[in-house]
Amino acid sequence: MAAVEKKSFAKLDETMTPFEKVRVDVATIGGLTFKKLTVEPGWQWTKHVKPVVGGKSCQAPHVMLVLSGRQIVRMDDGTETELGPGDIAVIPPGHDPRVVGNEPNVLIELTDAVRPTK
Numbered sequence: 001m002a003a004v005e006k007k008s009f010a011k012l013d014e015t016m017t018p019f020e021k022v023r024v025d026v027a028t029i030g031g032l033t034f035k036k037l038t039v040e041p042g043w044q045w046t047k048h049v050k051p052v053v054g055g056k057s058c059q060a061p062h063v064m065l066v067l068s069g070r071q072i073v074r075m076d077d078g079t080e081t082e083l084g085p086g087d088i089a090v091i092p093p094g095h096d097p098r099v100v101g102n103e104p105n106v107l108i109e110l111t112d113a114v115r116p117t118k
Contacts, residue, residue: 005029005030006029007027007028007029008027009025009027009034009036011027012025012026012027013026013027013028014026019048019049019052020043020048021039021040021042021043021048021099022037022038022039022040022043022048023037023038024036024037025037025038031112032110032111032112033110033111033112034108034109034110034111035108035109035111036106036107036108036109037105037106037107037108037109038104038105038106039069039071039099039104039105039106039107040099040104041069041099041100041101041102041103041104042099043098043099043105044096044097044098044099045057045058045095045096045097045098046096056076057076057093057094057095057096058093058094058095058096058097059093059094060093061090061091061092061093062089062090062091062109063088063089063090063091063109063110063111064083064088064089064091064107064108064109064110065087065088065107065108066083066084066085066086066087066088066089066105066106066107067085067106067107067108068085068103068104068105068106069084069085069099069101069103069104069105069106070082070083070084070085070099070100070101070103070105071083071097071098071099071100071105072097072098072100073089073091073095073096073097074095074096074097074098075092075094075095076094076095076096077094082100
């Protein structure tokens with residue numbers, strides 16, 4: 001019989017600060033990786049990530065649940081979507097997100113839920 005697997009962000013597998021204004025807490029369970037991101041006000045992909053990784057925009061797909069704070073996601077075609085607390089989103093490659101407002105944008109990302117498109 002299968003058992004329930006349980007893990008807490010209080011006991012993390014890893015904590016990273018891959019870019020300025022970004023903290024990532026990582027927990028892996030059941031073959032899935034969950035990331036809790038805390039992104040500080042003023043952060044934007046083109047300002048804080050692009051200089052490190054290059055490219056026009058973020059090419060990683062994302063599946064996320066916003067816990068607090070807000071962000072605006074601008075797609076390469078110019079369309080924009082604002083995400084806030086309680087919103088869930090699937091974001092395809094080709095976007096430039098930025099945190100808006102005065103509070104950190106905290107979100108949970110399920111990194112294994114979306115596969116890159118061919």
